[in-house]
Amino acid sequence: xxxxxxxxLELLSMEQTPFRAYTVxxxxxxxxxxxxxxxxxxxxxxxxxxxxCQRLRCFPEPPRxxxxxxxxxxxxxxxxxMQCVDELIGRYSHSCLWWFGPWFPILRxxxxxxxxxxxxxxxxxxxxxxxxxxxxxxxxxDGLLLSNGxxxxxxxxxLTPAFHFDILKPYMKIFNQSTDIMHAKWxxxxxxxxxxxxMFGQVSLMTLDSLQKCVFSYNSNCQETPxxxxxxxxELSSLVVRRQHRLLLHWDFLYYLTPxxxxxxxACDTVHRFTANVVQQRHQALSHLGREAWLKSxxxxxxxxxDILLSAKDEDGQDLxxxxxxxxADTFMFEGHDTTASGLxxxxxxxxxxxxYQERCRxxxxxxxRDKESEEIEWEDLSQMPFxxxxxxxxxxxxxxxxxxxxxxxxxxKMPDGRVLPKxxxxxxxxxxxxxxxxxxxxxxxxxxxxxxxENSKNQPPLAFMPFSAGPRNCIGQNFAxxxxxxxxxxxxxxxxxxxxxxxxVRRKPELILRSENGLWLHLEPLGLSRESRPSAPRF
Ligand code: HEM
Numbered sequence: 001x002x003x004x005x006x007x008x009l010e011l012l013s014m015e016q017t018p019f020r021a022y023t024v025x026x027x028x029x030x031x032x033x034x035x036x037x038x039x040x041x042x043x044x045x046x047x048x049x050x051x052x053c054q055r056l057r058c059f060p061e062p063p064r065x066x067x068x069x070x071x072x073x074x075x076x077x078x079x080x081x082m083q084c085v086d087e088l089i090g091r092y093s094h095s096c097l098w099w100f101g102p103w104f105p106i107l108r109x110x111x112x113x114x115x116x117x118x119x120x121x122x123x124x125x126x127x128x129x130x131x132x133x134x135x136x137x138x139x140x141x142d143g144l145l146l147s148n149g150x151x152x153x154x155x156x157x158x159l160t161p162a163f164h165f166d167i168l169k170p171y172m173k174i175f176n177q178s179t180d181i182m183h184a185k186w187x188x189x190x191x192x193x194x195x196x197x198x199m200f201g202q203v204s205l206m207t208l209d210s211l212q213k214c215v216f217s218y219n220s221n222c223q224e225t226p227x228x229x230x231x232x233x234x235e236l237s238s239l240v241v242r243r244q245h246r247l248l249l250h251w252d253f254l255y256y257l258t259p260x261x262x263x264x265x266x267a268c269d270t271v272h273r274f275t276a277n278v279v280q281q282r283h284q285a286l287s288h289l290g291r292e293a294w295l296k297s298x299x300x301x302x303x304x305x306x307d308i309l310l311s312a313k314d315e316d317g318q319d320l321x322x323x324x325x326x327x328x329a330d331t332f333m334f335e336g337h338d339t340t341a342s343g344l345x346x347x348x349x350x351x352x353x354x355x356x357y358q359e360r361c362r363x364x365x366x367x368x369x370r371d372k373e374s375e376e377i378e379w380e381d382l383s384q385m386p387f388x389x390x391x392x393x394x395x396x397x398x399x400x401x402x403x404x405x406x407x408x409x410x411x412x413x414k415m416p417d418g419r420v421l422p423k424x425x426x427x428x429x430x431x432x433x434x435x436x437x438x439x440x441x442x443x444x445x446x447x448x449x450x451x452x453x454x455e456n457s458k459n460q461p462p463l464a465f466m467p468f469s470a471g472p473r474n475c476i477g478q479n480f481a482x483x484x485x486x487x488x489x490x491x492x493x494x495x496x497x498x499x500x501x502x503x504x505x506v507r508r509k510p511e512l513i514l515r516s517e518n519g520l521w522l523h524l525e526p527l528g529l530s531r532e533s534r535p536s537a538p539r540f
Pocket of ligand 1: 145331333335336337339340343400401402405468472473474476
C-alpha cells in the first residue's frame with residue numbers, strides 16, 4: 001500500500017476499505033508511471049534538441065528578434081523582404097540558420113556548393129517538406145508534386161514518358177493557337193484604348209487555355225468567355241496564398257468554418273468534378289473499344305496527357321487508378337500554369353526594361369520566319385533562337401518563378417567543406433538566393449543575357465542556375481515550359497513592342513510563385529497586321 005493512499009481517501013472523504021485502498025494505490029501507481037514516462041520523453045526531447053542545437057552551431061546565425069520569436073516575422077513576402085534576402089546573402093554567402101520561435105530551426109541554403117548535396121541526394125534521404133505546399137493537398141491529392149515515398153517513385157517513372165519530345169512536339173500547334181487567341185484579344189483591347197495590360201492576368205489565362213487543351217483536349221474558350229473550371233483554379237491558387245498568411249486558419253477545423261474555407265471547398269469540388277468526368281468518359285471509351293483499337297483511334301491525332309496516363313503501366317503491368325490519373329492531371333494544371341505565366345510575364349518585363357535586347361530578339365525571330373509561309377513557330381525553330389533563349393534564361397535567373405523549395409533531411413547529409421546538415425532538420429533551398437548570390441553571379445541584380453552565352457556559361461558551377469530545381473525531384477515539365485515560353489515570346493515580339501508602364505511601379509511579391517504586387521503592367525504597341533488578327537474559323 002502506498003503511504004499516499006490514506007491521504008487520498010481522506011481527501012475524497014471516503015471510508016477506507018481494502019478494495020478502495022488497492023484501487024487508489026493502483027491508480028496512483030499508473031499516474032506515477034505516466035508522469036515518469038512523460039518526464040523521460042521530455043528529457044529525451046530536450047536532449048535531442050540540445051544535441052541538435054550543438055550540431056547546428058557551425059552554421060552562422062543572423063541576430064534574432066528575441067529568444068521567444070527567433071527570426072519569426074523577419075522575412076516578409078514583399079519587395080523589402082526580397083531586399084533583406086539580398087542583404088543576408090551578401091553577408092553569409094553560403095547558408096545561415098533561421099529560427100521560427102525557440103524550437104523550430106530552418107537551414108537556409110543559397111550557394112550551389114551547399115545546395116548540391118541536398119538537392120542531388122536521393123528522394124528517400126531528402127524528401128520534400130510541406131512548409132509551402134500543405135494547403136494544396138485537398139486540391140492536388142497525391143499527385144507528383146505532393147506525394148513522397150514508393151508512390152512518388154512509381155508515378156515519376158510512369159509519368160516521365162509523358163514529357164518526351166515526341167509527345168511534346170504536337171503541342172506546338174496548341175501553343176501557337178492559344179497565343180494567337182491572346183494576341184487577337186490584345187489587338188482588340190489596344191484598339192479600344194487599353195494600351196497598358198496586366199501581363200500576369202493575360203498570360204495566366206493563356207497558359208491555362210493551352211494546358212486544358214494539352215491535358216484534357218478540352219477547349220473552354222476561357223480567354224474569351226468566363227469558364228467555371230478556370231475560375232475555380234484561379235480562385236484556389238489565391239485562397240491557398242491567403243490562408244498561408246493567417247496563422248489561425250492553418251487549422252483545418254477552423255478554416256472550413258470560414259467563408260474562405262467554404263469557397264475553397266466549392267472550388268475544389270468544381271475542379272474535381274471536371275477532371276473526374278473527363279477521366280471517366282475516356283476510361284469508358286478505352287474499355288468499350290479495347291486497348292488496341294483505342295490506340296489505333298489515336299493515330300494521327302494529338303495524344304493528350306490523359307491518354308498517356310491511361311496507357312501508362314508500371315513494371316508489373318499495373319495501370320494508374322482513375323483517382324491517381326485525376327490527381328496527376330490536377331497537378332499539371334496547377335503546377336504548369338502559374339509558373340509558366342510568371343516566367344513569361346517577367347521575361348516580357350525584362351525585355352521592356354531593355355529595348356536593345358528586345359530588338360535583338362525580334363530581329364532573330366524575323367530572320368527565322370523570313371522564308372516561312374505561315375506565322376507559326378515549329379518544334380525545329382526552338383533550337384534556332386539562341387539569343388531569345390538566353391534572354392529567357394537570364395529572366396528565369398533574375399526572376400525565378402519558384403523562389404525556394406524545401407527538403408527534410410532524414411539522414412545526416414555531408415557538405416563538401418566537412419560540415420554536416422544534421423538529420424531531422426528542414427532545409428530551405430533558396431533558388432532566388434542562389435541566383436542572386438554575388439559570390440556566384442557578379443552584379444547579380446543586372447539583367448544581362450550574355451551570362452548565358454555558351455562561352456560564358458562554361459564557367460558556371462553546376463546548380464548556379466536552377467529555376468526548375470535539380471536532382472530526383474526536379475521539374476518534370478521543364479521542356480514543356482521552355483517550349484511554350486519560346487513560342488509565346490517569339491510570336492509576341494513579332495507582333496508587339498512592349499514598353500514599361502511608368503505609372504505602375506513593379507514591386508516583387510514571392511507567393512506560391514514570384515509575381516508583382518499589383519500586377520505587371522506593360523504598354524503594348526501592335527507591329528503591323530499579321531495572321532493571328534484576321535478572323536478565322538476555330539482551328540482546335
Ligand atoms: C517556368 C515554368 C516552371 C517552373 C519555373 C517550374 C519549377 C518547378 C520547380 C522548382 C519544381 C520543384 C518543386 C519542389 O521541389 O518542391 C517543380 C516541380 C514540378 N513541376 Fe514544374 N515548373 C514549371 C513548369 C511546369 C509545367 C509546365 C509542368 C507540367 C505541365 C510542371 C510540373 C511539375 C511537377 C509535376 C512537379 C513535381 C515533380 C516531382 O516532385 O516529381 N512544371 N517545378
